[in-house]
Amino acid sequence: MNLTIKRILVIILAILFAVSLVIVQYWEITKQRPGATPEAVVSAESQECVSCHEDVDKTPNLVVAWRSSKHAAQGVDCLSCHQVEEGDWDYFLCPGATTPVASHPTPKDCAECHEQQVNEFAGSKHGATAMIFMSRSFDRNVLEPTLTTKHGCQECHNIGHMWPDQSVGECDACHAKHTFDVGIARNPYTCGECHIGPDHPHIEIWLESKHGNVFTSFPENWEKLSYNEDELEVVPFNAPTCTTCHMDAAPGLPATHDVGSRLAWETQSPFTIRTTEAWGGGLSWEEKRANMKRTCFQCHSPNFVERYLLVGDLSAVQYNEIFKEAKRWLNAMNEAGIILTPGFEGLAPFTVAGYDEEPEQVSYHMWHHEGRRYRHGALMMGADYTQWHGIWDLQHDLIEIIRYAAEAGLPEAEAWMTSGDPAKFWLYPFYDVPGSAWGIDTIAYRKSDEHTTKILMNRDVMPDYWDRVYANVQALYNQGVLSDDQWDLYQELWENRDVENGQVFPLPPDFQVHAEGLAADKEATGRQVGELKLPYGGAWEWATGEANAQ
Template sequence: MIHGLKKLGGALALVLMLAGAAFAGKSNCITCHEKVTPNIVKDFLSGEMGKSGSVDCSSCHGTAHQSAKDVAKVTMPTEKTCKECHTKQHDQYASGKHALAWVAMDAMPTNKIQPHAYIQGMKGCGGCHKVGIRDDKSRADGQYGSPCNSCHTRHKFSKAEAKKPEACRTCHMGFDHPQWEMWSNSKHGSIYQMEGDTGRAPTCQTCHMGDGDHNVMTSWGFLALRLPEEDAEWMGYRVTILKGLGVLDPAGKPTGRLELVKAGKVARLTKEEWQASRDKMVGICSKCHSATYAKTQLGNADQMIKEADKLMAEAITIVAGLYEKGIVKPQQGQPAYPDLLTFYDTRTPIEQTLYVMFLEHRMRAFQGAFHMNPDYVTWYGLAELQKDLVEIKAEAASMIRESGHKK
């Protein structure tokens, strides 16, 4: 009993000693911000870095800022700051598609005319695309911060939080990529919601970050385009879509946008690159299903891209015909062809229908297939694509009649 009391007393003394050391070692940052921003301090101290005492505010924010009078001197961390301790995760991230998210922002032709708060203020597309690495000029324009905190939210930076599928839904939801809605209403998502995170149902991280890999690459990429394509019929549809994206000019020759596609890895440009990602996904699926089943399901989803591309290519060709006839006039300096990347800044109702067809309904038709959600494939995807095409045909015929142009 005496031995037990001594052991208990020693443990208590150790706890008190550590608590005293933590109190004695409280930094000026903590002391001040407990009054100024108490919840930030609470978050930090509840996280692993704060608990361990291995990291202080100055580790990420520097030591130049010491009072309310010199707030402008505070250093904002970047992904390079995180790399100092998390090299493996940083390098995986830097080689993957999340790191390239800001390349897509630079590729959008009408971003320069958007309201400042929308892009630089991170209230629109920038709010999610900030997960990408930005250059020094972008950060100087106010686009600061570390992409890492998109998933490991500051100041707790919790690994456990980032491993939950809910961590992904702020960005992967809604109009053009409702992966959250697709997954959460699929059988996989339903099991997760009924049972909790038991490991039985795959989450976003299970499939896209196997073994914690921060690369997050997929076979098809955001645009679901790959080159070369052995299926000649499908390749024909794909050429038309690439023209609509401005990657090829109306004559089918590559444009400067092809370099942006390469830089942003939004398409797969070699057979080997595509196959490597597909093999990796089959391996993940095969942990629960047979390899044959996994390949069949993924192959059927591939074919849904082709079905969507067939409708999409026909619609693009119809609108391109209006340009060819001079019924729709190109903007100065732009080719006489619809530009899908202008999105909601298109100037005619028929092109508005075309961009929604591409960015919303085509995306849902094929993304729903990969996320095992039949309703998204059908009613939010394929059915809407058919509806869009009917409307485009009718609108084009009306525009031709009104112009007096012969069919």
């Protein structure tokens, strides 16, 4: 072999190496680029679908979405889910295609690989949402045409779709197709597609809670939502989303697709009840609560969790007493012939005659809107929903019902309206817990003639206030609605109530400073507003014929 050949050989091999290296390096860097599409594995049977659907006018983004999915990288392709047999209800042959497909993959298809998740889901309250279509109540059907409900209530309630193949559920309601990304399912805005609005503002409650605030304060948290919980012991972010507490795994607690398996309360129904063993995989409500607490313990101490939940729990049942009171007034009005609709004897608020009279409509709102807002706000750190969108609206509507009865001449309502006794504002039986999970406050229960409003805060109008709420909570416990541990905690707090309520601690010096500041504001308001009289007046002056009308 002469030297020239050797030279050429060296050059050729050198170029070969350099080219191989460039190819490999380009390939590697493309794969590692952030957001790079993972390599999709397509079977020979599905190649026809992919090739055709990649055309610009044949849903190409569907293929793009699938290519970016974990499914694609693991060889789960079109026919893995769209497999069909002759005679299936969704048998479909694409124009120009040779392979028939199932046009509507159902949970039965997902169960081929995700059987546990599908079964958990089908047995859950999510799996029961379509039951509302069989509801015997008339509050909807009278008012809303089914044409409208198809793009209205059904869009959410179809998460419990009941399919011809006997499977139940709509997996892509949360795992948006065709990425089926767990990160989308964990995104709170996914839950918020339905859990939003006046009747169950859960996304709003989450956003206003410390949980939502902390989560959204760290933009990188959104990137972490796709984490693989098989390999992590605790969630990889510093505040929970909806699924963190209701579905995701926590130390000692497996992930679940049964959203009820951690719920100790049924709080969307007209009356709050402890969840029965019919829901949540046959667990007792105590077991479900224990599950939920495992998620809390990733960040919160048991002391905080128990106290927070005790207040939340009593709030949830406090609602019952308010709504029971509303029903009592409605029934009294019915008996007196003021409203025509009977049917408030049972627990359900529905009436076969529909909500055609004002107090009925108001009572519907008390349950379906503000009653849920109050209960869910109190259990999920939604302060404004507990307060202004919750208890305030509830009490306002209760008084609206009484006012309606008084105007219609119901004697008890008239007596209530005309009474000057501050005790009349104890509208319903009360629960209360000494102290707060957030720490001792020296002012909340302070008795002061000078600075406390008589009606709301001054327990002097009811000197045995704490004895009464104790007896009420005890009755609740005796009914089996509180656990032994909760009752023990309650008694401990009650015994120690002077400390828990901050009565034994002096007020900080700032109290006096602020009291003086508020007095100054009051004085200024009187001077700047009350004493000011303009030379020319308005409608009052016009109506009364005073000289200086405009």
